[in-house]
Structure formats: structure tokens, C-alpha cells
Amino acid sequence: MYQQPELLIAGAPRQTAEFAENIVVNPATGVELARLPIASQADIDAAVAAADKAFLPWSETAPARRSRILRDAAILMRERLDDMAHALTLENGKTLAEAKGEIGFTADVFDWFADEARRAYGRVIPSAVGTRMIALKEPVGPIAAMSPWNFPAVTAAKKVAAALAAGCTVVLKPAEETPATPLAMARCLIDAGLPAGAINVIFGRPAEISERLMASPEIAKVSFTGSTNVGRELARLAAPGLKRLTMELGGHAPVIVMDDVDLETALDLSVAGKFRNAGQVCTSATRFFVHHRVYDAFVSGFADRAMKIKVGDGLDPSSQMGPLSNRRRPPALERLVEDAVSCGAKVAAGGKRIESQGFFFEPTVLADVPPNARVMQEEPFGPLAAIVPFRELDDAISAANDIPFGLAAYALTESSRTARRIVRGLKTGVVGINTFAASAAETPFGGVKDSGYGVEGGSEGLDSYLVTKFVHEN
Structure with a gap:
């Protein structure tokens, strides 16, 4: 059974007026699985607004509470492993054993960042008597995450789990070929107690969504996994707003x-x-x-x-x-x-x-x-x-x-x-x-040259979702 994909905005499914034809296909049979909802510009803006509204309360949520929600989401993923893996194989084609391995890996990523949520340490810097110098770590803001079809669960998880652990909120744009898997991951987070708007999932026309997200002043950082050519275009779109970027691009x-x-x-x-x-x-x-x-x-x-x-x-x-x-x-x-x-x-x-x-x-x-x-x-x-x-x-x-x-x-x-x-x-x-x-x-992952820049995973994976604020008290 393959569930009809829906946009997920502010914690609830969102109806759309437009659907793509034959876009979600079982690659083992060529048979259509579902019609994919196409996010309108209003839908994209609503997802960004929901992430922006949720950012302040989520960023002020105690790290221990953020950690508990990520941990509970990982537990739900393991409980739902069979259903999630079945949907992943249907839409992606990989063997069921590989699909189960990916869902298990995804749960491991959430477990890891559940721990890292409690470790976004700043530092006190030795200073002269009568003064105090502090480097604080604070979440960068709402982020846009764009993940591919080949590993639709774990690549999305490395972005989403790290961002939420840091105190950021997320607009996730997964690959249109594999919508069910990241949606199931997002539902685990919501069922684990993640506040409405902290995770939003949208699909549609990739270029239109990317341009809208890149132009949005509320989006502070973008993490993208995909082709080098698309990565170059996203970097161009990010330049006017000086948005932070993490790029995991092609390899060979x-x-x-x-x-x-x-x-x-x-x-x-x-x-x-x-x-x-x-x-x-x-x-x-x-x-x-x-x-x-x-x-x-x-x-x-x-x-x-x-x-x-x-x-x-x-x-x-x-x-x-x-x-x-x-x-x-x-x-x-x-x-x-x-x-x-x-x-x-x-x-x-x-x-x-x-x-x-x-x-x-x-x-x-x-x-x-x-x-x-x-x-x-x-x-x-x-x-x-x-x-x-x-x-x-x-x-x-x-x-x-x-x-x-x-x-x-x-x-x-x-x-x-x-x-x-x-x-x-x-x-x-x-x-x-x-x-x-x-x-x-628990390890950093990223490339050099045309394979991109920045890393995801490991303790290093939290860094790009945090800003450092220097405080000097006299």
C-alpha cells in the first residue's frame, strides 16, 4: 500500500489545487504509484511563514526537550521500519534489505543529534580582571533543506536532525520521485511532539520552489544534496541574500x-x-x-x-x-x-x-x-x-x-x-x-572541488546551523 503524498505545512496536511501526472513511479514496474501535489507560491510562502513563526519558541526550547523529541522520533522510525522501508522500495527501487538499512541509519542519525542537541557549547575566554569574554552559540534561523531521491530518508535526516538539534526550524523540499519516505520521517517528528511549523514538507516544480526559498528573507541557511549544475545555480540564487550554504554535490x-x-x-x-x-x-x-x-x-x-x-x-x-x-x-x-x-x-x-x-x-x-x-x-x-x-x-x-x-x-x-x-x-x-x-x-561527510563544500553529520554537522556571538562584558 502506497500512501498518497500531501504537503505538510504547520503540522497539518495541506490540500493543493494542482497535481503532477505520473510523477511518482515504481521503477521496478513502471507503474504509477501516486499523483504528486504541486506546491503553489502561496503554499511555499505558507511553509516559510510557518517555519519563521515556529523558530523563536523552538530556539528557546530547552536542549534537553529538543533532545527528547529527536530521540522519540528515532524510536518511532524503528517501530515503523517495515512500513517505511516498503514505501521506500516501492518509490526508489532499492532492495527491501537496503531500504531497511537506510531507515535504521536514519534513526541512528536522529539518535546522534539528540545527543548533540545538548552539546552546542560556547566558551568563556580568559580575559582581564573585571571583564568577561564569552562566545555563544545560537541557531541561525529557519533553514531550507533539499534532499535527493537515491537516499531519501538519510540525506534528509542529516539536514533535518542537525537543524532541529541546533534550534532551527525547517522547510524540507525532498525529491519529487520519492515523497513518501521523507513525509513518513516528518510524521514521526510530529508524533514525537515537535511543535507545529518546526518541520514543513513541500513538493512541486523544483526550480520554482528553489527560487522562492532562495529569495525569502526568512530563510537563513540552505542545505542541498544533488547535482553540481543545480548546486551552482543555487549558489547564484543565494548570493544576493548572502545565505549560508552547505553543498553535497556530485562524485565519481x-x-x-x-x-x-x-x-x-x-x-x-x-x-x-x-x-x-x-x-x-x-x-x-x-x-x-x-x-x-x-x-x-x-x-x-x-x-x-x-x-x-x-x-x-x-x-x-x-x-x-x-x-x-x-x-x-x-x-x-x-x-x-x-x-x-x-x-x-x-x-x-x-x-x-x-x-x-x-x-x-x-x-x-x-x-x-x-x-x-x-x-x-x-x-x-x-x-x-x-x-x-x-x-x-x-x-x-x-x-x-x-x-x-x-x-x-x-x-x-x-x-x-x-x-x-x-x-x-x-x-x-x-x-x-x-x-x-x-x-x-557520528562522522562528518562532505566533498571538495566540484563536489561541494561544508559537511553534514558528526559533531561538525551542527556547526553550520549555529552562529557564534561574541559577548564582552566590562
């Missing part, structure tokens, strides 16, 4: 595989890291730079494992990988494969869409991919791995850095000295050594 993660690895372990880790959520992960491992001594065995083992992955509807317990998010993605991936082959790459596994009513694509492995192939520069955002050999580590590090993106990178090696050298050399915000786990509730 490299993996450096050294010749000292246990090959079977390295392959198991790599294949799982590549094909999670059908490769639709901003930190997904995509460009594999493999030492020439283990290159042939790595390609063969990777392709063999990829061909054994069972692709199917995420609600089928036997499925190991679900569909792509929309009907545009399979042909886009086919074009990347065709371009790579025309440049000299070899298809070691997969390479084409799977004929069905859904948006499925074969787990794909490309070998001997030259640097001029588009897939080495463009994030495929799908189940496609590009593998190339290297001889010298410096060359691998240089090739890994030779793109505009710098979100995540990985290395597989048994040498701690080599690992430190790779960590120093890679120009990314996140580095995984012998792991493809790039994020946890």
Missing part, C-alpha cells in the same frame, strides 16, 4: 587496488561497494585503478561476481540489485558503454539494459578503459565499473585526482605506509581504506 569515486591485497576479499568488498543501490550512490566506487600484477585476476573476478548478481524487483527477497530510478537512466548508461567501447574499452560483463517494464540495467564491468572515455570523467550513477591498470602509485593517485570531483575515494592495501601515502595524495572529502563505508551518523 576512484578506487586504488594495490598488489598486496587478499584478492578474494578485495573483490568481495569492491563488488558490494559498486553495486549497492544499483550504483546510484554519490560515493559509489566507479573508477578502479588496479596494480598491473593483479589486474587480470581482478577484472576476471569482478566480472564473474557481477554476472552472478540477481537483478529484480526490490520487494523480491531474492533480488540483490534493484532497478535504476527512472526510464532515462538505462539508455544513458548504454551510451556511456558505447562511448567507452569506441575508445578502446572491453566489456567484461553486462553492458546493456534488461528488457522489462521496469528500468533495469545489467551489472556492468568495463576493462582497459582509456582516460578519454566519457565514463572516466562523467559520473555514471549506475551499476557500471570502469577498470584500468597502473604500474606506479603516483600515477594512480594522479589519475584518481584528474577530474573536477572530490567527494569520496577508496584504497585497498595491506600496507599502512601505502595507505597513509594514498590518504595524503587523494583530493577528496572522504577516504575509505579497505572499506567502502563512507558515512556514519
